[in-house]
Amino acid sequence: QQQVKQSPQSLIVQKGGISIINCAYENTAFDYFPWYQQFPGKGPALLIAIRPDVSEKKEGRFTISFNKSAKQFSLHIMDSQPGDSATYFCAARNSGYALNFGKGTSLLVTP
Amino acid sequence: SQTIHQWPATLVQPVGSPLSLECTVEGTSNPNLYWYRQAAGRGLQLLFYSVGIGQISSEVPQNLSASRPQDRQFILSSKKLLLSDSGFYLCAWSDRELEAFFGQGTRLTVV
Numbered sequence: 686q687q688q689v690k691q692s693p694q695s696l697i698v699q700k701g702g703i704s705i706i707n708c709a710y711e712n713t714a715f716d717y718f719p720w721y722q723q724f725p726g727k728g729p730a731l732l733i734a735i736r737p738d739v740s741e742k743k744e745g746r747f748t749i750s751f752n753k754s755a756k757q758f759s760l761h762i763m764d765s766q767p768g769d770s771a772t773y774f775c776a777a778r779n780s781g782y783a784l785n786f787g788k789g790t791s792l793l794v795t796p
Numbered sequence: 797s798q799t800i801h802q803w804p805a806t807l808v809q810p811v812g813s814p815l816s817l818e819c820t821v822e823g824t825s826n827p828n829l830y831w832y833r834q835a836a837g838r839g840l841q842l843l844f845y846s847v848g849i850g851q852i853s854s855e856v857p858q859n860l861s862a863s864r865p866q867d868r869q870f871i872l873s874s875k876k877l878l879l880s881d882s883g884f885y886l887c888a889w890s891d892r893e894l895e896a897f898f899g900q901g902t903r904l905t906v907v
Binding site for chain 1: 802828830832839840842845855886888890895896897898899900901903
């Protein structure tokens with residue numbers, strides 16, 4: 686059973702545009718929500734993360750928005766660049782246990 | 797600083813042959829260790845995780861096994877590989893409270 690549902694599966698955005706990836710979860714015991722970025726042939730790398738007591742976290746061009754009541758969280762990439770083209774995974778963790786990942790979103794930023 | 801080493805990077809093995817993938821972590825003690833498998837379109841599937849030496853939890857029934865002979869060493873094994881074992885295998889570690897950090901992965905092709 687997929688504990689974290691991620692959409693869209695793929696996304697094409699023009700350079701300078703905003704990329705938005707959404708995730709939803711059911712388990713209210715999840716207490717940590719990271720996003721990972723993965724380039725082809727490489728392992729995922731942590732991009733940004735948030736805890737449920739915060740509604741938004743921003744790091745540079747990357748922002749996580751978190752809606753605890755709706756059990757949803759999203760990644761916004763502002764001023765998207767071709768170098769942002771990668772696969773993005775959202776995840777959720779119940780403290781002390783392993784991360785549960787979404788299925789990933791393949792992002793392509795066109796010049 | 798902490799680093800994670802995973803090898804080999806690529807591996808081609810015949811059906812029915814054994815498998816041993818190794819992962820080691822440096823710069824931390826008593827980490828949580830994980831093995832994930834990544835298949836196209838299916839995201840990251842947790843295979844095994846370990847919270848200490850000799851303590852292994854399996855998430856899905858399969859042809860694989862894991863062992864943790866030392867605090868910072870995690871091994872993924874199989875006695876007889878199947879075609880369906882092909883995929884991208886990722887080792888990861890985490891502190892109890894922090895995010896997971898991934899190795900660079902092993903691309904396994906069973907022929």
